Amino acid sequence: MATTPVVIPETITVHLGAPSAAAQNITVPFDEYIKNVASSEIYPTWPEEAIRANIYAQVSYVLNRVFTEWYRAQGYDFDITNSTRYDQSYVPGRDIFENISTIVDDVFNNYLTRGDAIEPLFAQYCNGTTTTCPGGLSQWGTVPLAEQGLSAEDIIRSFYGDDINFVRDAPVSPNLGGSWPGVTFRLGDVNEDVRTIQNRLNRISTNYPNIPKIYPVDGVFDSNTENAVRAFQRQFNLTADGLVGKATWYRIAFIYNNIKRLSELDSEGLTLADVSRQYPTELSEGMTGSGVQILQYFLAVVGEYYDELPRWQPAEVNGVFGPKTRQAVIDYQRMMGLPQTGVVDRPTWDALVSTYESVLRIRPVNEWLPEIAGFPEIFLVMGMRGDAVRRAQELINIIARGYPEVPPVDPDGIYGPATRDSVSVIQSLLGFPASGTIGPLTWEGMSRLAEDVEAGSRTSEGQYPGYTVGEEGTA
Template sequence: MGTPAWPEQALRANIHAQISLAMNRIFTEWYPSRGYTFNITNSTSYDQYYVHGRNIFEVMEKLTDDIFNTYVRRQGTIEPYYTEYCDGKSVTCKGMKQWGTVDRANEGKNALQILKYYYGNDIEIVRTNNLQDIPESYPGSPLRRGDSGTNVRIIQRQLTRIAKDYPFFGNPGTDGVFGAATESTVKAFQKQFSLTVDGVVGRATWYKISYIYVSVKDLAELTSEGEKPSGESNVNGSTYPGTALQVGSTGTGVERIQFWLNALAEFDPALPSISVDGIYGNATANAVRAFQRENGLTVDGVVGPATWEAIAAAYNSLESDIQDQPSGYPGTPLRQGDKGDSVRLLQFYLRMVASNFSSIPTITVDGIFGAATTSAVKAFQKEFGLTQDGVVGPATWQKLYEVYGDVADSLLAPNQRPGTYPGTPLKQGSTGTAVREAQFYLRLLAVYFPTLPTVTIDGIYGPSTTAAVKAFQTMFGLTADGIIGPATWQALYEQAQRLRSSDGLLAAFNLVPWPGFELMMGAEGPSVAFVQFLLRYISYFYDTVQDPGKLDGIFGQSTLDSLHSWQLEFNQPESDTVDEFTWNALEATFLSLAAGVPDSTVPAAAPDYPGYVMAPGSAGGAVSALQQAMNGIAQLYCVADFVPIDGVYGPETTSAVTAFQQGLGLPATGVVDRATWDAIFALLYPPIPEA
C-alpha cells in the first residue's frame, strides 16, 4: 500500500510503545497468572490488535522489521516498561496520546524524545537479540518441602518481596532450599488468597504468587516501582572505578563485577557461574559477554561505564527484592555451618574489606560458612573492637557493611578505619581519601537535613564542600569556619553513624512543594495528580468532599468539583484555581488526617522513643505526644511558646523543637532524634532518685 500521512518519528515512537507494552504483558505473565491460557489479547482496550494477513503500509513493514527487537525501559530497570497509550481523541489515558505524537514529530522531536515527552526523561530504548518462543515459567511439577534449586529461589524471592506488603507471611529466606520457613510462608500466602493451604507450590499457587508479585511492584503499570536499585549506588560500593575492566585487570572492581554476575547467574541460566577471585580472566570475560548479549549492550567482554551500570542495576534489582534492610542483614545471626545467599554476601563483604586491611584473611565466596570464614570474621571483630566469637550478629554485620561500603567507594587509605581523623585539618584545596570520607558523611547527612547542601564525593575540597561544612558547623553549634578539624570531624562521623543506625530512620510524609504556578482547568501533569491524590484522601474521611475520580493528572470538571467541595467543607474561599495558599492548605488537611485524632491529655509516664527520627513532614501519634510534652513544659516552666497539638510536624513544631534544643545544649537541628526526645521528656518526667 502507499505511504501513510504520519511522520516517521511518530510511527517509530508508536511501534516502540506497542512492542514494549506487549513485552511487559509477557514479562509479567499478566494473563497466565490470572488463569488464562493466552499471553496477549486481540483488543486495543487491553493490549494490542492484530489481524493476520491484512494489508499494511510499506513504511510500517520496513520500520517494524528494523525495530521489532527493541523495547522501552526505565533507566536502571530490567523489565520492559508498561507503555500505556491511547489515541488521545476518542479515548484518553495517562500515557502516550497517539495523535499527539504527530504534533511532537512535527515539532522536530525524534522517537526517543517523543517517548520521553509522555513517559518521562528517565526512559531508554534498548535492543535485544534474546528472541525465543514465549516460555511458561511454571517448572512443570509442584515444589514442596525438601526441594531446592533455581525455581525454589525464584518463589522465595517473590514471596520475600510480597511479604513487605504482607509482613505476617514471615520471611522464607532466599537460599534456594524449600525448608520449614518457606513452607510456612507458602501456607500463609495460600490462606490469604483462598488457595488450598498445603504448603505446596503447584500451578495455581505459582501463578498466584506471580500475580501478587507483579501487583505489589506495579510492574504492569505506569507507576511501576520497577526492577531497579534502591537509589543509593553512589554511596554503597556501586561506583564505576573510572577505567574499563578487561582481561588482565585485577582488584576490587573486578571482584565486585564477578560477585554481581555470580549472583545473577543463580536466577539466569544463560549466565555462567564464575569464581570471585579479583582476576579478570577468560571465564569472567565470557560471563560479561553473556550479560551484554542478554541486555542489548555491545558484546565485547569489556566492562565500561554502560556495562558496569547495567550489571550493578540488575544486581541491585535482585537485592532490592530479597533484602529487608539496605545492609542485607538476614535477621538472624550467621555462624559456622550456615549456608546460602546471606553467607555468600557476608563472604563478599569480608573479601572486599580484606583488600584494605592486612589483618583480615582473604576467603572464598562460596556460600558455605566454614572454618576459614569463621577465622575471617574473628579477625574482623578483633580489628574493629567487637566480641571475637566468629558469629555475625547485627553489630558485626552493621560494622562490616559500613566498612565494606567505605572500602568499595575508596573512602579509606590502606588499614585506615572509618572515622579516623586524618591528623591534619581538611580545608579548601585539600584532596585525597580523607576528603572523600568527609564528603560521604556530608552527603549522607544532607538526606536527613534539607538545610545541608549536597556535595559530590570526588575527593576535592572545593567551594561546595566548604559551604556544606559551614552549614553543618552552624547546625551543630561548631565554629563555622568551613575547616574540618578534630571537633568537626568527630561530629560528622558521630552524626552520620547515628543516622545509619536503626534509631536514625527518618519518618516523614513525602510532601511536594507548590510547583510555582497556579493550576486550573486544562492543566496536566504530576502536580495535578498530586492535588487529585490529596483530594481523594480527604474524601475518604469526609462524605461532603467529592472524590476527584481518576488520578490521571488532568485538571477536568471532576477535579474542579472536588476542589469546590473541599473549599466549602473547610471554609476556604471558593476558587477555580490551586494557588500556593490552596496547595499548602490541602497538604495541611491531608497531614492532619494522616496523623489521626490526637489525644489531648498528657500521658502519665514518658512514652518510649518511637524508633525513628521526626522532621518536618512527619505525622502521627509520636508527633502528638511530643507536642503535648512541649506544651506541658511550657505550662510548668513558662519557658516556651505553645504549639498546636495536631500530630503534624509543621513549622511551629520545628521552631519549638529548635528552641528546646538550644536551651538544652543540643545541636539546634529542628529534628527530633533519640537524644532530643529523651531530653525533652526528661524535663516533664524527671528520673526518680534511688533511695
C-alpha cells in the same frame, strides 16, 4: 536466580475480548500481531517517523505484558487481549497497510526501557483527540513533531522523557509460553526453580511480614521453604498444601510483579517528588488535572495492599476522574467507614493520605543503595583502584548474602583476582559472558540483584528472620 532475558516471542496468544469474557484465543506470529495493531490504530499516510514512534510504543507495550506475564500470572491462558479498554486494538483478518508492514519488519524486535530498568516500558498511549493520557504518547501528537523534522527517537523522548533507552535487535525465541516449568515443587526438591521461588517469596515477605523469611536461599525445598509457601497460600486464599503447582507459581509471580510495580508507577510519569500532600480541592467525577492524578496514584498504591480495592494499571493514573475512579473512591470510603459518596472531600482525602503513608512505611527503602549503584564513568578491570572499585565490591558483598555461589570480597578498593572471580560468577547468574570486567550492563545487573537481596532479606518487626537465633544473636 538468573535474570530473565528479554526476547521477542515468535508467536503471541491474543484473547479476542475482555480478560474475563468467554472469547476465543488465537495464536499469531509476533510481527504479524504488531502489523495488525499498527494498521488498526494509526494511519499509513502519517509521516514515517511518526509511524515508527507509534510502533516503538506498541512493541514495548505488548513485550511488557509478555515479560511480566501479566495475564498468565492471573491464571489466564493468553498473553494479551484485543480489548482497547485493557490493551491494544487487534482486528482478526484485517488488511495490513504495505508501508506499515515494511516498517514493522525493520523495527519489530526493538523496544523501549526506562533508565536502569531491564523490562520493556509499559508504554501507555492514546489517540490524543478523544482521549488523553498525561505521561503517555499522543498518537496524533506524533504527526506535527514528525512534520517538524523530529526523528522517531526524539518523538518518543518528547513524550516519555529523556531517560528512555532504545534496545535494538533483540533475539527472537520460539514458543516462550509461560514461565511455569510444568512440574509441582515440593519438600525435597533441589533446583534453580526452587531458588526462584525462595527469592520471590523473600521479596514478597518484606511487604507481607506474616510470610517467614527463607534462609539460606539455596535452591533446596526444605521445611522453611514449605512453611513460607503455606503462609503465602493462606495470605492469598490458595489451598495451603505447601506445594508450588501452576496456580501457586503464577500467584507468586503476580504478587511479586505487583510489589515491584509499586515503584514503577512512579516511572510512568508521576514521581513522588511531584506529589503534593496538600489537599487540592473537592474532587468528583468529570474533573481532570494534577489533583485527580495524585488521587489516582494514592488509590493505585493502596490498592496493591487491600483486597477491597481494585488493582490499577499505570495507564489508569491519567488525571481523568472517570467511573472507575469514582467506584474506587466509593470502595475506599466503604472500607474506612466513611460516607459512600464517590466524592473526595477533606475527610476522605486525609484518610487516604494516612493510609498511603502507612503503606509507604512497610515498603522497602534503600536510600543509600542508589548512591552505591550509580555507574562509574569508566569500565572497571583488573588492576584498578579507587572508590568505584570499592562500590563494586560493596555490591558484590550484598549479592553474596542472597546468592551463596558468589564469594564475598574484601572491600579494599583494589580490583584483584578475587573481585574478578566474584564478578564472573555474578555475570553467569545474569546470563552475561563471564569476562570479569564490569561494564554498564554488568553494573546495572549487579545493582538490581543487590536491591532485590536487600529487599528480600529485610524483616519487619516481629517477623521470623528465617534462621534460628541463639544467645547473643548467634545462629
